[in-house]
Amino acid sequence: MEVLYPRCCGLDVHKSSITACVLLAQAGKPLKHIRRFGSTTRELLELVAWLREFGVEHVAMESTGVYWKPVWNVMEGHFQIVLANAQHIKAVPGRKTDTRDCQWIAELLQHGLLRASYIPSVMIRDLRDLTRAWTSLSQEHSRIASRIQKVLEDANIKLASVASNALGKSGRAMLEAIIGGEESPERLADLALGHLRLKIPQLQTALEGRVRDHHRFLLRSLLRQLQFLETEIALLDARLEEIGREHLDLAEALDRWITVPGVDRVAAWSFIAEMGIDVTQFPTAAHLASWAGVCPGNNESAGKRISSKTRKGSPWLRRMACQSAWAAARTKNTYLSAQFKRLAARRGRKCAIIAVAHSILVIGYHLQRRRCTYADLGSSYFDRLHADGLKRYLVKRLESLGHSVILQPRTA
Numbered sequence: 201m202e203v204l205y206p207r208c209c210g211l212d213v214h215k216s217s218i219t220a221c222v223l224l225a226q227a228g229k230p231l232k233h234i235r236r237f238g239s240t241t242r243e244l245l246e247l248v249a250w251l252r253e254f255g256v257e258h259v260a261m262e263s264t265g266v267y268w269k270p271v272w273n274v275m276e277g278h279f280q281i282v283l284a285n286a287q288h289i290k291a292v293p294g295r296k297t298d299t300r301d302c303q304w305i306a307e308l309l310q311h312g313l314l315r316a317s318y319i320p321s322v323m324i325r326d327l328r329d330l331t332r333a334w335t336s337l338s339q340e341h342s343r344i345a346s347r348i349q350k351v352l353e354d355a356n357i358k359l360a361s362v363a364s365n366a367l368g369k370s371g372r373a374m375l376e377a378i379i380g381g382e383e384s385p386e387r388l389a390d391l392a393l394g395h396l397r398l399k400i401p402q403l404q405t406a407l408e409g410r411v412r413d414h415h416r417f418l419l420r421s422l423l424r425q426l427q428f429l430e431t432e433i434a435l436l437d438a439r440l441e442e443i444g445r446e447h448l449d450l451a452e453a454l455d456r457w458i459t460v461p462g463v464d465r466v467a468a469w470s471f472i473a474e475m476g477i478d479v480t481q482f483p484t485a486a487h488l489a490s491w492a493g494v495c496p497g498n499n500e501s502a503g504k505r506i507s508s509k510t511r512k513g514s515p516w517l518r519r520m521a522c523q524s525a526w527a528a529a530r531t532k533n534t535y536l537s538a539q540f541k542r543l544a545a546r547r548g549r550k551c552a553i554i555a556v557a558h559s560i561l562v563i564g565y566h567l568q569r570r571r572c573t574y575a576d577l578g579s580s581y582f583d584r585l586h587a588d589g590l591k592r593y594l595v596k597r598l599e600s601l602g603h604s605v606i607l608q609p610r611t612a
Contacts, residue, residue: 201311202311202312203225203310203311204310204311204312205257205258205309205310205312206224206225206310207222207223207224207225207254207255207256207257207258208222208223208256208257208258208259208260208306208309208310209221209222209223209251209254209256209258209259209260209279209306209309210223210259210260210261210301210302210303210304210305210306210307210308210309211259211260211261211271211302211305212261212262212298212299212301212302212305213239213261213262213264213267213268213271214239214264214267214298215239215267216238216239217236217237217238217239217298218236218237218238218239218244218247218271219234219235219236219237219298219299219301219302220234220235220236220237220247220250220251220302221233221234221299221302221303221305221306222234222251222254222256222306223306223307223310224254225310230310232303232306233254234299234302234303235250236298237250239267239270239271241270241274244270244271244274244275245274247274248274248275248278251279252278256279257279257280258279258280258281258282258309259275259279259280259281259282259309260281260282260283260284260305260306260308260309260314261281261282261283261284261305262283262284262285262286262289262305263283263284263285263286263317264286268283272319282309282314282316283316283317283319284305284308284314284315284316284317285315285317288314288315289304289305289308289314318481318482318491320476321476323447323450324472324473324476324477327440327443327450327469327472327473328473328474328516330436330439330440330443330469330473331440331466331469331470331473331474331516332473332516333436334433334436334437334440334466334469334470335470335516335519335520337429337432337433337436338433340429341426341429341430341433344422344425344426344429345367345426347422348366348367348375348419348422348423348426349366351415351418351419351422352366352409352419354415355409355410355411355412355415356408356409356410356411357378357406357407357409357411358405358406358407358409359371359374359403359406359407361406362399362402362403362406363396363399363403367426369393370391370392370393370394370396372423373391373393374388374389374391374392374407375419375423376423377391378411378416378419379416379419379420379423381416383411385403385404385405385407385408386404388403388404388407389403389404389407437466440469449477450472450477452571453468453472453477453568454468454469454472455573456567456568456571456572456573456574457471457472457564457567459567459573459574460524460528460560460563460564460567460574461527461528461531461534461535461536461537461574461576462524462525462526462527462528462529462530462531462536462560463524463527463528463560463564464527467520467523467524467527470516470517470520471517471520471521471564474514474516474517474520475488475517475564475565475568477568478568479565479568479569480569482565485561485562485565485566488561488562488565489558489561489562490511490513491513491514491517492513492514492517492518492521492557492561493510493511493512493513493514493515493518494510494513494518494521494522494554494557494558494561495510495511495558496508496509496510497509497510497511510554517561518557521557521558521560521561522553522554522557524557524560525540525553525554525556525557525560526553528540528556528560529541529552529553529556532579533578533579534576534578534579535576535577535578535579535581536556536559536560537579538578538579538580538581538582539552539555539556539559539582540552540553540555540556542582543555543556591607595607
Protein backbone atom coordinates (compact mmCIF):
# COMPACT_ATOMS: atom_id res chain seq x y z
CA MET A 201 0.00 0.00 0.00
CA GLU A 202 1.05 3.58 -0.62
CA VAL A 203 2.76 5.38 2.24
CA LEU A 204 1.12 8.75 2.85
CA TYR A 205 3.00 9.81 5.98
CA PRO A 206 6.66 8.70 5.91
CA ARG A 207 7.32 9.95 9.47
CA CYS A 208 4.47 9.21 11.84
CA CYS A 209 3.78 7.90 15.32
CA GLY A 210 1.13 5.68 16.93
CA LEU A 211 0.30 6.03 20.63
CA ASP A 212 -1.28 3.42 22.89
CA VAL A 213 -2.67 5.58 25.70
CA HIS A 214 -3.43 4.39 29.22
CA LYS A 215 -4.10 6.07 32.54
CA SER A 216 -0.49 6.04 33.78
CA SER A 217 1.57 5.14 30.71
CA ILE A 218 1.83 5.79 27.00
CA THR A 219 3.56 3.47 24.54
CA ALA A 220 4.79 5.24 21.40
CA CYS A 221 5.91 3.74 18.09
CA VAL A 222 7.63 5.95 15.50
CA LEU A 223 7.62 4.63 11.92
CA LEU A 224 10.19 5.98 9.47
CA ALA A 225 9.56 4.94 5.87
CA GLN A 226 12.51 3.79 3.80
CA ALA A 227 13.27 1.35 1.01
CA GLY A 228 12.21 -2.07 2.21
CA LYS A 229 11.07 -2.54 5.80
CA PRO A 230 10.35 0.72 7.71
CA LEU A 231 12.35 1.59 10.81
CA LYS A 232 10.55 1.30 14.13
CA HIS A 233 11.40 3.11 17.35
CA ILE A 234 9.35 2.15 20.40
CA ARG A 235 9.46 3.79 23.81
CA ARG A 236 7.25 4.00 26.89
CA PHE A 237 6.44 7.29 28.64
CA GLY A 238 4.46 8.33 31.68
CA SER A 239 1.29 10.42 31.45
CA THR A 240 2.25 13.46 33.55
CA THR A 241 2.72 16.82 31.83
CA ARG A 242 6.52 16.72 32.22
CA GLU A 243 6.72 13.24 30.68
CA LEU A 244 4.36 14.25 27.86
CA LEU A 245 6.69 17.14 27.03
CA GLU A 246 9.53 14.60 26.89
CA LEU A 247 7.41 12.62 24.41
CA VAL A 248 6.95 15.74 22.27
CA ALA A 249 10.71 16.38 22.27
CA TRP A 250 11.40 12.73 21.38
CA LEU A 251 9.00 12.88 18.41
CA ARG A 252 10.58 16.09 17.17
CA GLU A 253 13.98 14.37 17.09
CA PHE A 254 12.62 12.04 14.40
CA GLY A 255 10.85 14.82 12.51
CA VAL A 256 7.40 13.35 13.16
CA GLU A 257 4.49 15.47 11.92
CA HIS A 258 1.51 13.10 12.24
CA VAL A 259 0.40 11.33 15.41
CA ALA A 260 -2.52 8.93 15.97
CA MET A 261 -4.10 7.49 19.12
CA GLU A 262 -7.28 5.81 20.29
CA SER A 263 -10.06 7.68 22.08
CA THR A 264 -9.49 5.82 25.34
CA GLY A 265 -11.95 7.19 27.93
CA VAL A 266 -10.71 10.61 29.02
CA TYR A 267 -7.04 9.59 29.08
CA TRP A 268 -6.45 10.91 25.57
CA LYS A 269 -7.26 14.48 26.65
CA PRO A 270 -3.99 15.25 28.50
CA VAL A 271 -2.05 13.98 25.48
CA TRP A 272 -4.15 16.10 23.13
CA ASN A 273 -3.75 19.21 25.30
CA VAL A 274 0.05 18.95 25.22
CA MET A 275 0.47 17.92 21.56
CA GLU A 276 -2.14 20.23 20.05
CA GLY A 277 -0.36 22.79 17.91
CA HIS A 278 2.83 20.71 17.59
CA PHE A 279 1.58 17.84 15.41
CA GLN A 280 -1.34 16.89 13.23
CA ILE A 281 -3.22 14.54 15.56
CA VAL A 282 -5.71 11.86 14.56
CA LEU A 283 -8.02 10.68 17.35
CA ALA A 284 -9.48 7.41 16.09
CA ASN A 285 -12.48 5.44 17.25
CA ALA A 286 -11.23 2.33 19.06
CA GLN A 287 -13.84 0.17 17.29
CA HIS A 288 -12.39 1.12 13.91
CA ILE A 289 -8.81 0.02 14.60
CA LYS A 290 -9.13 -3.32 16.35
CA ALA A 291 -6.06 -5.51 15.85
CA VAL A 292 -5.97 -9.27 15.25
CA PRO A 293 -7.45 -11.08 18.29
CA GLY A 294 -5.03 -12.96 20.51
CA ARG A 295 -2.05 -10.73 19.71
CA LYS A 296 -2.86 -7.72 21.84
CA THR A 297 -0.07 -6.00 23.76
CA ASP A 298 0.75 -2.34 24.29
CA THR A 299 3.70 -2.60 21.92
CA ARG A 300 1.69 -4.31 19.17
CA ASP A 301 -1.18 -1.85 19.60
CA CYS A 302 0.98 1.24 19.07
CA GLN A 303 2.67 -0.40 16.07
CA TRP A 304 -0.70 -1.26 14.53
CA ILE A 305 -1.97 2.30 15.02
CA ALA A 306 1.22 3.69 13.46
CA GLU A 307 0.92 1.38 10.44
CA LEU A 308 -2.70 2.34 9.84
CA LEU A 309 -1.81 6.03 10.09
CA GLN A 310 1.16 5.64 7.75
CA HIS A 311 -1.11 4.37 4.98
CA GLY A 312 -3.95 6.82 5.66
CA LEU A 313 -6.39 4.19 6.91
CA LEU A 314 -7.55 6.06 10.01
CA ARG A 315 -10.61 8.29 10.14
CA ALA A 316 -10.22 11.21 12.53
CA SER A 317 -12.90 11.85 15.14
CA TYR A 318 -14.43 15.30 15.41
CA ILE A 319 -12.65 17.37 18.08
CA PRO A 320 -14.09 20.89 18.45
CA SER A 321 -12.24 24.04 19.46
CA VAL A 322 -11.32 24.80 23.07
CA MET A 323 -14.27 27.17 23.44
CA ILE A 324 -16.76 24.55 22.24
CA ARG A 325 -15.14 21.89 24.43
CA ASP A 326 -15.57 24.14 27.47
CA LEU A 327 -19.17 24.78 26.49
CA ARG A 328 -19.69 21.03 26.09
CA ASP A 329 -18.49 20.45 29.66
CA LEU A 330 -21.04 22.96 30.94
CA THR A 331 -24.01 21.59 29.00
CA ARG A 332 -23.20 17.99 29.91
CA ALA A 333 -22.88 18.99 33.57
CA TRP A 334 -26.28 20.71 33.27
CA THR A 335 -27.80 17.54 31.81
CA SER A 336 -26.32 15.35 34.54
CA LEU A 337 -27.61 17.66 37.29
CA SER A 338 -31.04 17.79 35.66
CA GLN A 339 -31.19 13.99 35.57
CA GLU A 340 -30.16 13.83 39.23
CA HIS A 341 -32.87 16.41 40.01
CA SER A 342 -35.45 14.12 38.42
CA ARG A 343 -34.16 11.15 40.41
CA ILE A 344 -34.43 13.08 43.70
CA ALA A 345 -37.97 14.16 42.81
CA SER A 346 -38.90 10.52 42.20
CA ARG A 347 -37.43 9.52 45.56
CA ILE A 348 -39.48 12.22 47.29
CA GLN A 349 -42.60 10.79 45.65
CA LYS A 350 -41.58 7.32 46.83
CA VAL A 351 -41.30 8.53 50.44
CA LEU A 352 -44.69 10.27 50.23
CA GLU A 353 -46.31 7.11 48.94
CA ASP A 354 -44.74 5.15 51.78
CA ALA A 355 -46.29 7.66 54.19
CA ASN A 356 -49.76 7.30 52.58
CA ILE A 357 -49.58 10.89 51.22
CA LYS A 358 -51.22 11.04 47.76
CA LEU A 359 -50.28 14.63 46.94
CA ALA A 360 -49.16 13.82 43.37
CA SER A 361 -52.60 12.34 42.63
CA VAL A 362 -54.20 15.76 43.10
CA ALA A 363 -51.49 18.32 42.30
CA SER A 364 -50.03 18.18 38.80
CA ASN A 365 -46.70 19.41 40.21
CA ALA A 366 -46.10 18.07 43.68
CA LEU A 367 -42.88 20.10 43.95
CA GLY A 368 -44.34 23.46 42.97
CA LYS A 369 -44.79 26.34 45.41
CA SER A 370 -47.88 24.80 46.98
CA GLY A 371 -46.38 21.32 47.15
CA ARG A 372 -43.15 22.53 48.74
CA ALA A 373 -45.03 24.56 51.33
CA MET A 374 -46.97 21.43 52.28
CA LEU A 375 -43.78 19.34 52.40
CA GLU A 376 -42.09 21.90 54.67
CA ALA A 377 -45.12 21.82 56.95
CA ILE A 378 -45.09 18.03 57.04
CA ILE A 379 -41.37 18.07 57.90
CA GLY A 380 -42.14 20.61 60.64
CA GLY A 381 -44.56 18.19 62.26
CA GLU A 382 -47.92 19.38 60.91
CA GLU A 383 -50.38 16.48 60.62
CA SER A 384 -53.74 18.17 60.10
CA PRO A 385 -54.93 17.56 56.51
CA GLU A 386 -57.09 20.71 56.70
CA ARG A 387 -54.20 23.00 57.61
CA LEU A 388 -51.92 21.35 55.07
CA ALA A 389 -54.50 21.70 52.29
CA ASP A 390 -55.00 25.37 53.20
CA LEU A 391 -51.40 26.03 52.06
CA ALA A 392 -52.50 25.54 48.44
CA LEU A 393 -52.03 28.52 46.12
CA GLY A 394 -53.68 29.65 42.90
CA HIS A 395 -55.85 27.20 40.98
CA LEU A 396 -54.92 24.41 43.34
CA ARG A 397 -57.20 25.95 45.99
CA LEU A 398 -60.14 24.74 43.91
CA LYS A 399 -59.05 21.20 44.87
CA ILE A 400 -58.89 21.73 48.63
CA PRO A 401 -61.47 18.98 49.40
CA GLN A 402 -59.43 16.47 47.34
CA LEU A 403 -56.21 17.70 48.96
CA GLN A 404 -57.60 17.16 52.45
CA THR A 405 -58.28 13.54 51.59
CA ALA A 406 -54.92 13.06 49.83
CA LEU A 407 -52.93 14.57 52.73
CA GLU A 408 -54.41 12.29 55.35
CA GLY A 409 -51.50 9.91 55.80
CA ARG A 410 -49.33 8.02 58.25
CA VAL A 411 -46.22 10.18 58.50
CA ARG A 412 -43.51 9.03 60.90
CA ASP A 413 -40.27 10.69 62.03
CA HIS A 414 -38.45 8.41 59.61
CA HIS A 415 -40.36 9.93 56.69
CA ARG A 416 -39.71 13.48 57.94
CA PHE A 417 -35.97 12.79 58.17
CA LEU A 418 -35.86 11.44 54.61
CA LEU A 419 -37.96 14.30 53.21
CA ARG A 420 -35.74 16.89 54.91
CA SER A 421 -32.63 15.28 53.44
CA LEU A 422 -34.10 14.96 49.94
CA LEU A 423 -35.36 18.55 49.89
CA ARG A 424 -31.87 19.78 50.84
CA GLN A 425 -30.43 17.80 47.94
CA LEU A 426 -33.10 19.16 45.61
CA GLN A 427 -32.40 22.76 46.60
CA PHE A 428 -28.65 22.23 46.16
CA LEU A 429 -29.16 20.85 42.65
CA GLU A 430 -31.45 23.74 41.71
CA THR A 431 -28.81 26.22 42.89
CA GLU A 432 -26.11 24.50 40.84
CA ILE A 433 -28.34 24.37 37.76
CA ALA A 434 -29.07 28.09 38.13
CA LEU A 435 -25.31 28.80 38.32
CA LEU A 436 -24.75 26.82 35.12
CA ASP A 437 -27.57 28.72 33.40
CA ALA A 438 -25.98 32.00 34.43
CA ARG A 439 -22.57 30.85 33.17
CA LEU A 440 -24.02 29.85 29.80
CA GLU A 441 -25.71 33.23 29.41
CA GLU A 442 -22.44 34.95 30.37
CA ILE A 443 -20.61 33.02 27.65
CA GLY A 444 -23.33 34.03 25.19
CA ARG A 445 -22.73 37.70 26.01
CA GLU A 446 -18.96 37.31 25.63
CA HIS A 447 -19.11 35.52 22.26
CA LEU A 448 -21.48 37.06 19.71
CA ASP A 449 -21.11 34.12 17.29
CA LEU A 450 -22.46 31.79 19.98
CA ALA A 451 -25.35 34.16 20.70
CA GLU A 452 -26.24 34.30 17.00
CA ALA A 453 -26.16 30.51 16.71
CA LEU A 454 -28.36 30.29 19.81
CA ASP A 455 -30.90 32.69 18.31
CA ARG A 456 -31.07 30.58 15.17
CA TRP A 457 -31.60 27.35 17.08
CA ILE A 458 -34.43 28.59 19.28
CA THR A 459 -36.54 29.44 16.22
CA VAL A 460 -37.01 25.68 15.70
CA PRO A 461 -40.20 24.33 17.38
CA GLY A 462 -39.40 22.24 20.45
CA VAL A 463 -35.92 23.72 20.96
CA ASP A 464 -35.56 25.88 24.08
CA ARG A 465 -32.44 27.70 25.25
CA VAL A 466 -31.08 24.70 27.15
CA ALA A 467 -31.48 22.42 24.13
CA ALA A 468 -29.98 25.08 21.85
CA TRP A 469 -26.89 25.36 24.05
CA SER A 470 -26.53 21.57 23.99
CA PHE A 471 -26.81 21.42 20.20
CA ILE A 472 -24.16 24.12 19.82
CA ALA A 473 -21.86 22.38 22.30
CA GLU A 474 -22.13 19.01 20.58
CA MET A 475 -22.15 20.14 16.94
CA GLY A 476 -20.22 23.39 17.14
CA ILE A 477 -20.94 26.59 15.25
CA ASP A 478 -19.11 25.66 12.05
CA VAL A 479 -20.85 22.49 10.91
CA THR A 480 -18.69 22.10 7.81
CA GLN A 481 -16.84 19.23 9.55
CA PHE A 482 -19.93 17.25 8.53
CA PRO A 483 -20.01 17.09 4.70
CA THR A 484 -23.81 16.78 4.65
CA ALA A 485 -26.73 16.76 7.05
CA ALA A 486 -26.89 12.99 6.59
CA HIS A 487 -23.38 12.67 8.03
CA LEU A 488 -24.50 14.64 11.09
CA ALA A 489 -27.58 12.45 11.55
CA SER A 490 -25.43 9.33 11.28
CA TRP A 491 -22.94 10.71 13.82
CA ALA A 492 -25.83 11.37 16.23
CA GLY A 493 -27.30 7.91 15.67
CA VAL A 494 -30.78 9.04 14.55
CA CYS A 495 -30.79 7.46 11.11
CA PRO A 496 -31.63 3.88 10.04
CA GLY A 497 -28.83 1.37 10.27
CA ASN A 498 -27.81 -1.01 7.49
CA ASN A 499 -27.97 -4.75 8.14
CA GLU A 500 -28.40 -6.61 4.88
CA SER A 501 -27.41 -10.11 3.83
CA ALA A 502 -28.12 -12.04 0.61
CA GLY A 503 -30.21 -9.16 -0.67
CA LYS A 504 -32.49 -9.22 2.38
CA ARG A 505 -32.77 -6.29 4.76
CA ILE A 506 -32.52 -7.91 8.19
CA SER A 507 -32.80 -4.84 10.39
CA SER A 508 -32.83 -1.05 10.17
CA LYS A 509 -32.23 -0.46 13.88
CA THR A 510 -30.50 2.84 14.55
CA ARG A 511 -26.77 2.63 15.13
CA LYS A 512 -24.88 3.91 18.14
CA GLY A 513 -24.03 7.59 17.98
CA SER A 514 -23.31 10.55 20.20
CA PRO A 515 -25.46 9.82 23.30
CA TRP A 516 -25.59 13.46 24.40
CA LEU A 517 -26.71 14.80 21.01
CA ARG A 518 -29.16 11.95 20.45
CA ARG A 519 -30.74 12.40 23.89
CA MET A 520 -31.26 16.15 23.45
CA ALA A 521 -32.57 15.71 19.90
CA CYS A 522 -35.16 13.20 21.14
CA GLN A 523 -36.18 15.48 24.03
CA SER A 524 -36.67 18.35 21.60
CA ALA A 525 -38.62 16.02 19.28
CA TRP A 526 -41.09 15.19 22.09
CA ALA A 527 -41.53 18.91 22.72
CA ALA A 528 -41.99 19.62 19.01
CA ALA A 529 -44.58 16.84 18.73
CA ARG A 530 -46.76 18.72 21.24
CA THR A 531 -46.67 22.02 19.35
CA LYS A 532 -49.68 23.13 17.35
CA ASN A 533 -49.90 23.71 13.62
CA THR A 534 -46.21 23.05 12.88
CA TYR A 535 -44.46 20.88 10.32
CA LEU A 536 -42.75 18.79 12.99
CA SER A 537 -45.97 18.03 14.88
CA ALA A 538 -47.65 17.06 11.60
CA GLN A 539 -44.70 14.79 10.77
CA PHE A 540 -44.94 13.12 14.18
CA LYS A 541 -48.69 12.47 13.90
CA ARG A 542 -48.32 11.19 10.35
CA LEU A 543 -45.60 8.68 11.25
CA ALA A 544 -46.91 7.71 14.69
CA ALA A 545 -50.15 6.44 13.12
CA ARG A 546 -48.23 4.02 10.89
CA ARG A 547 -44.96 3.22 12.68
CA GLY A 548 -45.58 3.98 16.34
CA ARG A 549 -44.58 6.87 18.58
CA LYS A 550 -40.98 5.79 19.17
CA CYS A 551 -40.13 5.49 15.49
CA ALA A 552 -41.87 8.81 14.87
CA ILE A 553 -39.79 10.52 17.57
CA ILE A 554 -36.54 9.31 15.99
CA ALA A 555 -37.73 10.66 12.64
CA VAL A 556 -38.60 14.05 14.15
CA ALA A 557 -35.24 14.14 15.97
CA HIS A 558 -33.58 13.46 12.60
CA SER A 559 -35.53 16.36 11.08
CA ILE A 560 -34.52 18.72 13.90
CA LEU A 561 -30.82 17.96 13.37
CA VAL A 562 -31.15 18.38 9.60
CA ILE A 563 -32.93 21.71 10.14
CA GLY A 564 -30.27 22.89 12.59
CA TYR A 565 -27.49 21.85 10.22
CA HIS A 566 -28.87 23.98 7.40
CA LEU A 567 -29.65 26.91 9.71
CA GLN A 568 -26.06 27.03 10.91
CA ARG A 569 -24.58 26.48 7.46
CA ARG A 570 -26.75 29.11 5.76
CA ARG A 571 -26.79 31.51 8.77
CA CYS A 572 -30.57 31.92 8.62
CA THR A 573 -33.58 31.43 10.90
CA TYR A 574 -36.21 28.71 10.68
CA ALA A 575 -39.30 29.21 8.49
CA ASP A 576 -41.97 26.64 9.30
CA LEU A 577 -43.69 24.85 6.42
CA GLY A 578 -46.94 24.56 8.38
CA SER A 579 -49.05 21.62 9.46
CA SER A 580 -50.71 21.35 6.03
CA TYR A 581 -47.42 20.84 4.17
CA PHE A 582 -47.90 17.09 3.69
CA ASP A 583 -51.47 17.63 2.48
CA ARG A 584 -50.29 20.16 -0.10
CA LEU A 585 -47.39 17.90 -1.08
CA HIS A 586 -49.72 15.00 -1.92
CA ALA A 587 -52.89 16.94 -2.72
CA ASP A 588 -54.09 14.68 -5.54
CA GLY A 589 -53.62 11.49 -3.56
CA LEU A 590 -55.37 13.01 -0.55
CA LYS A 591 -58.36 14.02 -2.68
CA ARG A 592 -58.67 10.53 -4.12
CA TYR A 593 -58.44 9.00 -0.64
CA LEU A 594 -61.10 11.28 0.85
CA VAL A 595 -63.45 10.81 -2.12
CA LYS A 596 -63.08 7.05 -1.84
CA ARG A 597 -63.88 7.17 1.89
CA LEU A 598 -67.00 9.24 1.30
CA GLU A 599 -68.16 6.96 -1.52
CA SER A 600 -67.69 3.95 0.75
CA LEU A 601 -70.20 5.60 3.10
CA GLY A 602 -72.77 5.80 0.31
CA HIS A 603 -72.24 9.38 -0.85
CA SER A 604 -71.88 10.63 -4.40
CA VAL A 605 -69.02 13.10 -4.53
CA ILE A 606 -68.50 15.80 -7.14
CA LEU A 607 -65.40 17.97 -6.71
CA GLN A 608 -65.67 21.52 -7.94
CA PRO A 609 -62.88 24.13 -7.54
CA ARG A 610 -63.81 27.06 -5.32
CA THR A 611 -63.99 30.37 -7.14
CA ALA A 612 -62.07 33.27 -5.66
